[in-house]
Amino acid sequence: MNGLHRAYLLLYNVILAAGWASIGWAAVREYNQSGHVNHLFRATEKSLFIFQTAAVLEVLNAALGLVKSSVMITAFQVASRLFLIWGVLSPVPQTQNSLGYVLILCAWTVTEVIRYTFYALNQLNMTPYLLTYLRYTLFIILYPMGVTGELICIAKALPVVLSAKLYSWGLPNAWNLSFDYYYVLIGVIPLYVIFFPQLYSHMFRQRKKILSPRSVDKEVKSR
Ligand SMILES: CCCCCCCCCCCCC/C=C/C(=O)SCCNC(=O)CCNC(=O)[C@H](O)C(C)(C)COP(=O)(O)OP(=O)(O)OC[C@H]1O[C@@H](n2cnc3c(N)ncnc32)[C@H](O)[C@@H]1OP(=O)(O)O
Numbered sequence: 001m002n003g004l005h006r007a008y009l010l011l012y013n014v015i016l017a018a019g020w021a022s023i024g025w026a027a028v029r030e031y032n033q034s035g036h037v038n039h040l041f042r043a044t045e046k047s048l049f050i051f052q053t054a055a056v057l058e059v060l061n062a063a064l065g066l067v068k069s070s071v072m073i074t075a076f077q078v079a080s081r082l083f084l085i086w087g088v089l090s091p092v093p094q095t096q097n098s099l100g101y102v103l104i105l106c107a108w109t110v111t112e113v114i115r116y117t118f119y120a121l122n123q124l125n126m127t128p129y130l131l132t133y134l135r136y137t138l139f140i141i142l143y144p145m146g147v148t149g150e151l152i153c154i155a156k157a158l159p160v161v162l163s164a165k166l167y168s169w170g171l172p173n174a175w176n177l178s179f180d181y182y183y184v185l186i187g188v189i190p191l192y193v194i195f196f197p198q199l200y201s202h203m204f205r206q207r208k209k210i211l212s213p214r215s216v217d218k219e220v221k222s223r
Pocket residue numbers: 009013067068069070073074076077079080081083107108111115119120122138139142143144145146147150188191192195196199202203206
């Protein structure tokens with residue numbers, strides 16, 4: 001890895017870690033001031049949308065070989081989050097004050113502050129073990145928590161999308177085509193059932209590789 005490459009990754013990870021920390025800080029400040037979670041979305045939406053959308057670069061980084069992540073896994077992870085913010089939270093205000101949003105906010109923020117800080121310190125070869133441990137352990141709880149939050153938001157959006165015919169058009173029209181966003185939302189739910197176990201088990205494999213490298217070596221030698 002040359003100096004420019006390392007500098008880019010350092011800068012990218014520092015900006016994203018700071019961005020996610022600012023989201024967490026805004027959420028905590030709002031909760032402390034109001035004592036409830038009703039305005040969490042309003043307090044965090046701008047930075048959440050900016051920093052989550054910036055994660056498109058993550059897919060590009062993997063596709064261009066700048067980082068060793070799998071392009072497919074990263075793409076699914078980022079696609080589901082972008083779909084959630086742009087396709088569900090933004091157009092359906094009823095999802096914004098739901099338990100789903102609180103779960104998403106907690107799971108995504110804690111994960112990303114730790115993950116980007118871990119990657120940034122890795123560029124400087126100064127990652128403390130505790131951070132590595134948290135990066136490869138907290139997902140065990142935060143991943144199901146985030147997915148549950150996402151599914152709650154989609155479920156909350158369904159009746160609203162159906163009754164308002166959001167992003168949908170019926171026949172007759174000039175193109176002779178109909179489209180129902182309600183069924184798109186319904187269709188996304190099984191994708192979670194198919195892809196979440198794969199992403200989750202990927203993280204367990206990464207955990208084993210990083211936290212117990214000897215047991216992975218032994219497995220490889222015994223084959
Ligand atoms: C159109 C609609 C589509 C809908 C699709 C729906 C289906 C989706 C279903 C699943 C839904 C998931 C929803 C997600 C919810 C949440 O996120 S909840 C919060 C909890 N989440 C997590 O804990 C996420 C954990 N997941 C991950 O971390 C991802 O799998 C990952 C982001 C893709 C990372 O995986 P991976 O890259 O394989 O792991 P690492 O070990 O971290 O990295 C591998 C190597 O690459 C290096 N690297 C990666 N990124 C960077 C970087 N930014 N900077 C520097 N280096 C990087 C990393 O250091 C590793 O290198 P080596 O150590 O040298 O191997």
